[in-house]
Amino acid sequence: MQSELKVSGRVAQYQNLLQLIGESTTGTARDGLPLKASHARSIVNCHRLAEAYKEQSRVAFITEQFPTELTFAFEALPWNIESMSTMLAQSLDVDRIFQLTQERSVSRDLCSFLRGPYGMMLADCYPRPDVVLTNDQPCEGLAKVIYWSGQRYNVPVIPLHTPNTCDEGSVQYVAKQLQRVMSDLERVFGVQLNPDSLRASVHWSNEARLYYNKTINILRQHKLPGVSRELQEIFGMNYFGARQNVQVCKALYEEAVELTNAEPVKATRVLWIGQVPEESHEVLRHMGKNVEILYWAPLWHANSIVLDEDNPFRSMAERAIQYHWNAERMGADLERICDDFAVDAFFIASVWGCRNMMGLSPMIRDIAIRRKLKYLIINIDLVDRNNYAFNHVKNRVDAFLELVQ
């Protein structure tokens, strides 16, 4: 398989990306970005896209919630293969991406959040990585896809294994792995780690986190449509450790403070649980007209963990374990979120082929029933338009909205 696939230089890969954008059949009409903070994020996204395609840049492929502070310590750009694919899906010829995966016998029934990054790599429009960093916190399938990317680009794959349980032994185990990752990265990049660089990236991460957490605190008291979506975007970008991310988080916090002075929003608060489509998706636009959507993942307890700037590996390890999809912990955390944010209903988006959501859905449903919350479990493909008809989904969404309002 490897020999059949061409790996271009980054300039050519950027051209491949632009070509797929040019062939996009997605309509261009969309609602304007609702928040000023969204513009700040867009600018940072443009910057990192442009930087990643420069031949001299250091690029590290990562999976969700990999501790990106480590990559920034080596001045390497983390490229989250899943969220980049979701973000780019709104402007690319996404049909072509999925077609490429089908041509390689990947069934359409498999999770589109896995098929997306795989297709992007087949299309050779991601920037060639220097290294692949993977963890098994949220999705084992994603970890396997990213392993394949190591073969595809013939670069080292450095894995991080996180145990299910969070105790002292587990934390020490992960902390040791993180130290090993640093040594491996020194070999990959041919430079020795500058402790000041690591300290700086951890510092920027904490500073961004401070604004992030303060914004979340505002949402405990105020319904601010759009703010939760921005938090979701920041969570998905996972750009913690970059100085620019501090600006993104700060801009959002300041805007959230400003928004608290506006007329209070009385909309029903619906917690969106599960995979999230790109921000202009029609389901989100439709729901957003009727209810305030609060996204689950940005509110996870693990996001609130502040790193120890003098000895970051231990706190990073604890955070990594807390991000692991442990059903028991996630259940308790969901109960906390319901209490803290006065959630009125659950919208459980179970993407076809996602074993994680399949495993978690019964637990989430039981919490909804126990708390007497209305809920909708919707089996859906939020990215692959060939697997999805809005009219059919809208019918269920409308009935759910009638139920909760």
Add this chain to the structure above:
Amino acid sequence: MITAGIDVGSLSTKCALMDDTGQVLGSDIVLTGGSNQKATESTFANALKKAGVMRSDVAFVVTTGYGRENVSFADKHISEITCHAVGMYLQNPAIRTILEIGGQDSKAIRIDENGNVENFAMNDKCAAGCGRFLEVTARAMGLELSRLGAVSAESQNSIRISNTCTVFAETEVVSLVAVGTPIPDIVRAVHKSIATRALALLRTVGIVGPLGMSGGVALNSGVVRALEDALGTTVYVAENPQVRGAIGAAFIGRKFVSMAV
């Protein structure tokens, strides 16, 4: 004061007119065809004629069904889940769980003692197990849709048909016909496959209290029988099951008018 409920479905469009006592004055069903607006105009005109009232007598129009937003003269759109729940509750307030199988979807709906929807589930990936599924398999056997219930009652043997995909099921039916399998056995297997799928959907929301069935497929006695066999209990079939959603919509229209007053 008269209100109209119009259910614009994938196969047929239904209209019901209701007076201020809750009495259904007239109803009508037409095939939807290629234009939601035309089908709606046509069934609305037919229902008015049957009820002997003028269009100007209608104070409020609620539309439901897939094409609910494509009707220019609608005052309000409501999902058919809410409308079927209300329509069924009006006829039999004891019902707590509803199975509605229409042309391209099936719904399990649980309602409370006031007819409010508590929970619901719908088929997602495919229309197998719905009206279109019956239509396609009936055609493959050369049978009229309306005869399926009576034909399945003649079955002597139990066989199995997949319920994963309408087109695959049609292929299976064609293969069974080709090897000489008795038609009543095939029809019964088709009904059983619909019942199995419906049962899974019903269990998703939880079967509570008496179960009622609405939607066009409720007219097929073979499906009702297969469902009763699978559940081990009787299934209440609504009167005019195809028009239940439209009746529910007309009733909801009354609420809007009284709120406005």
